[in-house]
Every structure is written in structure tokens, then in C-alpha cells.
Amino acid sequence: MKIAIVCTHGGHLTETLQLLDAFAGYEYFFVTHHSSRDQDVQKIARTYFSTNINANPFRFMLAFPWALSLLLRESPDVIFSMGAEIALPFFFWGKTLRIKTVYLESWCRVSNLSMTGKLSYPFVDAFYVQWPQMLQVCGSRAKYAGAVL
């Protein structure tokens, strides 16, 4: 099974790397933005770098055809993401192409969902939060199964 691990740099990437054991034994690749930590991910697995969307609507729209092209080329079975907005084009095409999608809200979100979380919640196949009190905020589809710490 092949897994696409999609995340922005910074804290999202750090949290994702804490969970690498979850992907052990599977083929996986990263999708992220360029940062001072490029080599950290490249030495682990093949990595694709997207434009840093950074809340720019134009770059956000451009990410959609880029994501589609990448998903058609790689054909992953699962898309895993902790955000941020780079997750959305991948989840959108993932649903269209019947790829399983998993969203894990950041450990930093203790009392409300991020925008990416809110937009992903209705249609991802599995939705996790990292604080039990978040279950009261989300709908019944959300699960709490632990945290990166």
C-alpha cells in the first residue's frame, strides 16, 4: 500500500515526523513546502515540494492542478495529512479518485479546529483529534486515539 504524507513545514512537519512509525513497512512519499528542513524529509523518503500557499488564494487555486497531476502519477492508496491548507487540494482529488483520506488535527489545537480541519471534517474517511476535549467541539465522526505527546 502506498501512502502520501502531505503537510506544510514547521510544526505540522514536526508532528508528522513524530508519527513515522505509523507508516513503517508501507511505501510512502512526502508532499511539503521548501524550508530549512528540506533535507530532513528528503533523507527519509521521496519528497515533492509545492509552492508555499501561505493563505494566498491564487497559489491555493494553482495547488489543485498540481496535486491532481501528482496523485495521478503516484497513485497512492491513502492520503494522510495534518494540514495546513496544502491538504485540501489533495483531499479534494483524493475523494474524486477514491483514495482513502486521513486527517489528524494538530496537537496545537486544544479547543477549536483549524480552518483546514473544519473544511476536511465533512469528507475525509478518518478524522482524528489529539485532545479529548476536542471531541465535544467536533461532530461524531471525530476520534481521539492519543497524541504526539
Added chain:
Amino acid sequence: MILVTVGTHQQPFDRLVKAADDFASTTDETVIIQTGAATYEPKYAEHFRWASSQAMESLTQESRAVVTQASAGAVLLAIQYGKPIVVTPRLSRYGENFNDHQRQLAKALAECGQAVLLENPTAAGLQAALDCAWPRIPSTSSRDQLVIELRSQFERWESQARRKKTGRGVPKSSIS
């Protein structure tokens, strides 16, 4: 050595960087500041903008305590190495972040005793916070549980996909 870190976020966190630099001018202890996108240039503390993960890990290990924005990266590293943590959330009203979600994590960490919360960083505030920040023993059991859950989910999907393929390949005559 006190390590101060503001992460890789593209907005400056001058409030914390300046407070840390002011603190550095009042102490003989080495203060190292990772300044990121800050526009303020420290005069007293050692500083750099960006560093590799290995370098940050090494500095965290060397430090006596870590002062950080309320973001997963530095906090997790400090907790892993059992360092006392002072956490200052970035706030949108100062142009430090797009929203105030860092306050949630900062407060949650303070409530469970993992960090000391310093909302308005000053040299004196930093000194007081560092004086009452204590190391915690890190635990990996929650992370292990999450890893197990994710792997279980992946395995369920893998079985479903296999069953679908097998189901399509079975000739009608063999179905009883």
C-alpha cells in the same frame, strides 16, 4: 544556556526576541536566540535565523531551559529532552500569526504543568518564568496509542482493498 526559539513561521515574533535579548543583557548565562523572521536584531544574545533540525536538537539538548513560541516543534523537542519550558504564544494582533490558536496550546501546556505560560514577554517576566519552570519526564504511551490506531486503520483499508480484488477474481461457479 537558555535557548529561545520562534520557529520557521514567516511572520516575525519581535516581542519574544526583544524580551529575550533584554534578558540576555541582565544575566551572565548564555542566551541563544533562534530569531526566524524577526526584524529586531539582538545586541546581547547570540543569535541565528534558521538552523537544521539536528542543530536545534543539539542546542535543545545542551540547554538548561527552552523559551519558545507555542508550537509543536520546539515544545515536543524540549519535552523529549526533559527541559523546563517557558511558552509564549504568538498573537495575531501583533502581526505574529494569522490567528491566536497558539494560546490554546500554551494554556493547555500550562494547565497540565508541562510549561510555564508567559503571555507578555519581558526580561523580568522571563527571569520569573525560568525560575519556576521545572523539567518533566516525557512519556511516549499516548503517541504509541495513536500510532497503533493509525496502523490499524491502514490495515483495515488494506484488507478491504484485498477482499474487493479477491471478490472480483472469484469465478461464479465456485460460489456456493
